[in-house]
Amino acid sequence: xxxxxxxxxxxxxxxxxxxxxxxxxxxxxxxxxxxxxxxxxxxxxxxxxxxxxxxxxxxxxxxxxxxxxxxxxxxxxxxxxxxxxxxxxxxxxxxxxxxxxxxxxxxxxxxxxxxxxxxxxxxxxxxxxxxxxxxxxxxxxxxxxxxxxxxxxxxxxxxxxxxxxxxxxxxxxxxxxxxxxxxxxxxxxxxxxxxxxxxxxxxxxxxxxxxxxxxxxxxxxxxxxxxxxxxxxxxxxxxxxxxxxxxxxxxxxxxxxxxxxxxxxxxxxxxxxxxxxxxxxxxxxxxxxxxxxxxxxx
Amino acid sequence: xxxxxxxxxxxxxxxxxxxxxxxxxxxxxxxxxxxxxxxxxxxxxxxxxxxxxxxxxxxxxxxxxxxxxxxxxxxxxxxxxxxxxxxxxxxxxxxxxxxxxxxxxxxxxxxxxxxxxxxxxxxxxxxxxxxxxxxxxxxxxxxxxxxxxxxxxxxxxxxxxxxxxxxxxxxxxxxxxxxxxxxx
Numbered sequence: 150x151x152x153x154x155x156x157x158x159x160x161x162x163x164x165x166x167x168x169x170x171x172x173x174x175x176x177x178x179x180x181x182x183x184x185x186x187x188x189x190x191x192x193x194x195x196x197x198x199x200x201x202x203x204x205x206x207x208x209x210x211x212x213x214x215x216x217x218x219x220x221x222x223x224x225x226x227x228x229x230x231x232x233x234x235x236x237x238x239x240x241x242x243x244x245x246x247x248x249x250x251x252x253x254x255x256x257x258x259x260x261x262x263x264x265x266x267x268x269x270x271x272x273x274x275x276x277x278x279x280x281x282x283x284x285x286x287x288x289x290x291x292x293x294x295x296x297x298x299x300x301x302x303x304x305x306x307x308x309x310x311x312x313x314x315x316x317x318x319x320x321x322x323x324x325x326x327x328x329x330x331x332x333x334x335x336x337x338x339x340x341x342x343x344x345x346x347x348x349x350x351x352x353x354x355x356x357x358x359x360x361x362x363x364x365x366x367x368x369x370x371x372x373x374x375x376x377x378x379x380x381x382x383x384x385x386x387x388x389x390x391x392x393x394x395x396x397x398x399x400x401x402x403x404x405x406x407x408x409x410x411x412x413x414x415x416x417x418x419x420x421x422x423x424x425x426x427x428x429x430x431x432x433x434x435x436x437x438x439x440x441x442x443x444x445x446x447x
Numbered sequence: 448x449x450x451x452x453x454x455x456x457x458x459x460x461x462x463x464x465x466x467x468x469x470x471x472x473x474x475x476x477x478x479x480x481x482x483x484x485x486x487x488x489x490x491x492x493x494x495x496x497x498x499x500x501x502x503x504x505x506x507x508x509x510x511x512x513x514x515x516x517x518x519x520x521x522x523x524x525x526x527x528x529x530x531x532x533x534x535x536x537x538x539x540x541x542x543x544x545x546x547x548x549x550x551x552x553x554x555x556x557x558x559x560x561x562x563x564x565x566x567x568x569x570x571x572x573x574x575x576x577x578x579x580x581x582x583x584x585x586x587x588x589x590x591x592x593x594x595x596x597x598x599x600x601x602x603x604x605x606x607x608x609x610x611x612x613x614x615x616x617x618x619x620x621x622x623x624x625x626x627x628x629x630x631x
Contacts, residue, residue, distance in 0.1 A: 156616050159558040163566070164582045166559065167486070169477035175490050176472060179497040180465050186498060188459055188505050319606045331610045361599040387599045405603050 262417050264428040271429055276324050279339040280437035281376075281400060284429030285326040289335075292325035298338045301358050318359060319405055326426075333412045335426060339400045339437060348381060348394040362386040371420070375400060375427045382423060384408045389419035391427055398436070402426045453510035456501075464501055471514070472497065474583070475521050481578040482525045484567055496524040515593040518583070522575045522594060529571050557619055565615030573608040576601050 271284035278294055285291065301316025315322045323336040342351055349367055356363035362385045370381035373391050380393030380400070390403040404426075406412045408419040416422040448470070455463035475496065480489035499520050507516055566574065579590045580601075591601040 152617070152620075155558075155620075156613055159562060159616055160581065160612065163559050163562040164481060164578070167480065169473045169480065171472040171476045171493065172490060175476075175494050176468055179468055179472075179494055179501075180461075182494075182498045183461055183464060183501050186502060189502050190505065319603070327610070331607065331614055334606070334610070359599075361597040385599070386597050387603050405606070 262421065264421070264425040267416060267421065267425040268429050271425075273429070274324070275433070276337070277433070277438040279324065279337070279400075280398070280433045280435075281337070281339065282429075282431045282433065283324070283337050283402075283426060285335070285426070286328070288329055290327045290331075292321065292327060294322055294324050294338065296322045298322040298340055300340065300355065303358055316358070318401070318403055328412070334405045335402065335422065336405070337400075337402045337426065337430075339398050342394065342397050342399050344397050346397075348392055348399070351394070351399055352381070352383065352392055356383075356385070360385040360388055360390070373424060373427055375402075375430045376432050378432075380427075382420060384420065389423050391423050393427075395432065396436075400430070400432075402430070448511075448513050450510045453504075453507070453513045457504045457507060457510065459505075464504075468497055471517060475517065478518065478578055478583055479521055479525055481582055482522070482571065482574045483529065484563070488528055492521070492524045492528045495528070496521040499524065515589065518579065518585075518593040519595060522579075525575065526571055557623055558616060561615050561619035562612055565612050569608050569611060573604045573611075576604040577608040577612075580605055 268284055270287055272287045272291075273282055273284050274291055274293075275282040276294070278297060296315050298318060299315050299322075318336050318338065319325075319334060323338040326335045326337075327333070328335075349370070352370075353363070353366055356366065366383060369383055371383070373380050373382045373393075375391070375393045378393050378395050380391055382389065382391040387407050388403055388405045389408050390401060393400040402423050404413070404419045404423050406419055410419065413419040413422055416425065449466075452463050452467050452470075456467050472493065476489055476493045479492045479496070480486055483489050483492065496517075500517055503520070507513060566577075569577070575594060576590055579585045579593060580587060585593065587601050587605065588598055590605075591598040594601065
């Protein structure tokens with residue numbers, strides 16, 4: 150039997166295991182509790198029906214002014230560094246001026262191992278399919294791509310059919326590297342880009358199909374490099390991804406955990422881990438092999 | 448779901464709520480039982496969740512979204528129960544097994560036991576996404592909405608859960624193949 154089908158059948162059997170009939174005693178206990186449990190009031194602010202006197206209006210206005218003034222003094226007097234996000238780094242001359250940053254993206258702590266220290270002793274893997282070699286920690290598991298990634302249609306990954314399909318970058322269409330205990334996944338792949346497409350335009354089109362926090366991407370791009378080529382790293386809500394556009398081909402390295410997360414902390418952060426992977430990458434001279442090529446471990 | 452029933456229950460009609468309970472309790476129990484892997488705890492959680500649903504019903508703005516709203520209350524009740532009761536993490540398999548299928552051979556029992564153990568090792572948030580998607584049949588966008596998390600978060604939780612289960616399943620298969628090889 151096909152392994153995927155066998156796994157699906159085993160999972161279905163596992164989930165279908167056992168009855169789902171609520172005991173009558175449970176329902177009776179609930180209904181008994183309901184008899185003596187008042188519902189919470191849906192609090193809506195009622196409109197005042199009686200007019201406010203002029204002296205009361207004056208006092209209320211003064212209080213509002215005082216509160217606003219205190220708040221303004223506190224805001225202006227606080228240190229500009231506290232709570233601010235890191236300044237965006239320039240990535241390429243084609244980028245437009247940075248726009249607002251996403252408030253959900255946490256800054257990366259400063260004290261982190263350097264990519265060189267992080268990647269010491271890593272194993273090298275060569276992806277003919279995608280045209281690069283890349284290192285990965287020796288205690289991680291390699292899961293070579295078995296098909297070629299294609300950008301999914303909008304919302305395709307919201308469906309059961311789309312998940313794990315050719316457009317799912319966490320699936321088997323990308324070169325995958327899994328950390329100990331399957332707790333963390335890094336994917337790497339590349340895809341042809343229409344000539345004339347800028348990196349920013351491609352990332353902005355890619356983001357809503359794959360991940361979340363897609364507003365203000367230009368302002369959140371951090372400069373990185375891969376094999377001497379300039380690229381950008383973006384922290385999304387649940388993942389950190391690096392994009393390097395070379396000769397109309399986009400190379401992507403993605404770490405599928407939030408930047409600051411207990412699973413990424415052994416590596417400093419998700420950003421640091423992605424930068425570590427990037428530092429080990431080298432483009433193959435001939436580029437990607439024709440589709441269907443077999444990867445060669447090295 | 449009957450919108451009229453939800454609206455009547457929301458306005459304090461206990462008889463309407465009783466009808467609602469009869470309509471949704473089995474579904475909610477199935478979800479809780481699969482997340483917690485313990486029928487007794489699942490009944491406790493269901494009971495607490497249904498009383499919470501009753502208390503909070505007046506806050507439900509859109510009766511058409513009752514089910515997703517109820518799922519969220521149920522899953523939060525599972526989290527709360529798990530935080531206060533470690534039984535869910537340590538018990539051995541106690542789910543009743545339907546043995547009516549005579550073709551239920553050693554392999555499938557072995558597969559299920561392996562999946563059971565792997566599932567118990569998953570964090571509750573991954574279990575919740577896996578169960579709502581694969582058992583309740585909600586699309587990921589609905590799972591995300593029900594749990595109040597971004598769709599990307601739901602997808603990555605599902606991915607990690609599926610990966611862990613698949614790894615355990617494949618390891619069990621490899622072990623069984625090895626055993627068969629030795630016996631042959």
